[in-house]
Amino acid sequence: MVEKKELEKIEEYLSEYMDSDVEFLLKIGNYILSSGGKRLRPVLVLTFAKLLRGYNEERDYPLAVAMEYLHTASLLHDDVVDGADTRRGKKSANRVFGNDTVVLTGDYMYANALYLFSIYGDIDMIKNVSDSVKKMAEGQLLELKKIGDMDVTLDEYFRILEGKTAVLFGSCCYVGAALGGAPQEQKDRAYNYGLNIGLAFQLIDDYLDYTSTEEKLGKPVCNDLREGKITYPLLSVMDKLTEKEKELVKKVIRDLSPSKEDIDRVKSIVEEKGGMTNTIEKARELVNNAITQLETFPQNEYLKKLEELAKFIVEREF
């Protein structure tokens, strides 16, 4: 779906603009950047720019990689927050370099991204992007706060999802559209496309957490439940649970190491009550919302790519 040449160029720019002369920082930055990732965020920026009028490499790539730096910064801080041991199949940066350096490298990457925006972007993009970074922190704080909480609402859940993935996806599309010279209304539609595919992406993550295998996930199935997090599959059937079933859920999400039997029982209940189907339906609905946002954009190969991307999100791996 993404051209190899574009990906290679993204990699080049990613290392070019990590231009600190503090060697230690480069080492950590390269460790995390080289551990892969699909570079979905830069691709979104570039595809919207191309969709609207072709693109200007020297101006657009720095901003495309700036969005990847923001993502990487949030992953670095996330690893510290979660006390993660692994990331993308490698030892997590905090385990290799320590929490202290990882926090500061994240800070550097955030600042570097905003710096690139001050050179190649405009003030309206910075407003949109910094608002998203605020929401990312808010969403993650809300998620922490809601661990072990039976009463998390759908509203709160979606706000957490927005912060995790969706607002940054939205900003990538917003920036790309702005680079393409879009008027405000079209920039907003681009943002909404990104927001909706981001939400769908995260819903599918939450779905796969129930249905996939430990081998594919790289962590135990139902990891969210183990960590005390109620996600959409369970949330969507909460009002159909008996009191006894609710007690079981409460026990599982408050237990620091719930038993495999209890986890399996909750999983079965969620499946029986239709939680998995609900999740897929909701994700499809969001993908359709996303595609609707594209209606007023030019009909060309890049539009097709964005439609495919949206659909791919719900069709992956199940």
Place this chain on the structure above:
Amino acid sequence: MVEKKELEKIEEYLSEYMDSDVEFLLKIGNYILSSGGKRLRPVLVLTFAKLLRGYNEERDYPLAVAMEYLHTASLLHDDVVDGADTRRGKKSANRVFGNDTVVLTGDYMYANALYLFSIYGDIDMIKNVSDSVKKMAEGQLLELKKIGDMDVTLDEYFRILEGKTAVLFGSCCYVGAALGGAPQEQKDRAYNYGLNIGLAFQLIDDYLDYTSTEEKLGKPVCNDLREGKITYPLLSVMDKLTEKEKELVKKVIRDLSPSKEDIDRVKSIVEEKGGMTNTIEKARELVNNAITQLETFPQNEYLKKLEELAKFIVEREF
């Protein structure tokens, strides 16, 4: 030196613009913001704005407090990096709320500051400020990297100082001058004023770390040495040490808990060789540099205030 009314207004704006509807975030933000601090950074912004043409409250205060948010964000992350137990005489935020929430609250504050700049500032300010945030992270990483290192150079030491305090002081003055409508050359002079007083400020901190009392410092004397950090007093006499004295220094900075006797011996050596005098002289030189930068500015009460502020920095508490 600072009017009470101005300080009160700063406090008002500080709490007004921490406007998240995530209550938990407000709680942490207020905890750290209410634990005091001299609000030197907002005062610098406002004083430069006033110096140049009076000021526009509704535009200047949000940016003045944005600079305090940046400072606070860096303190929060610093506490996580240092594993600090106390800050400004209170339990440090990481001890009260945990590293995870503190990292994220810091991220929120960084983003909120940049967001305020996207509304009330301009792209040139954002370039200056985000460059400073990059340098702050670089300086702190360099400091971590140099712990226990005998071969830290003066260049590296000053770079660490810049990151700790000076670049943010510089940016405060730059932003204030920009708000006052200064041309580029004057904005650069304002920046250099801030940079120089920031360096002097930090040199005096390093001086007091050797000469003050545990009671006044709120931490043991020679805490930097204990943490394996070589600062200006010692650095300035390094080439006058005998091989045996160097061995002692090496032992102390590499020892996780050096003995009081060894610390006292290093302290005496530094004093005998003139390290304390060197530090004061260097700080005075920097303060003079700072004051020289002010020459082309209008001669009014605010200029006097900036001169006083610079002098106060080297005269405090010794």
